[in-house]
Amino acid sequence: MQQMKPETFAQLMRLPVTLRADLLEFVGSTPVADGEILSLIQRLAGGETPGLGRAA
Numbered sequence: 001m002q003q004m005k006p007e008t009f010a011q012l013m014r015l016p017v018t019l020r021a022d023l024l025e026f027v028g029s030t031p032v033a034d035g036e037i038l039s040l041i042q043r044l045a046g047g048e049t050p051g052l053g054r055a056a
Contacts, residue, residue: 005034011041019044 004012004027012023023044027037 004037008034008037008041011038015041015044 012020015023023037023040026032026040032040
């Protein structure tokens with residue numbers, strides 16, 4: 001398992017609680033590179049739902 005960088009974790013913790021919980025659950029169950037986590041954080045913070053386009 002690859003460790004998340006502290007800077008990435010700090011950004012993840014700035015997400016709203018529901019998004020943060022979902023992303024932490026995903027990261028905890030799947031090997032994900034730090035760069036991919038950053039990309040997901042940016043997409044979620046921008047209101048995008050990965051795989052579905054923009055959130056309604």
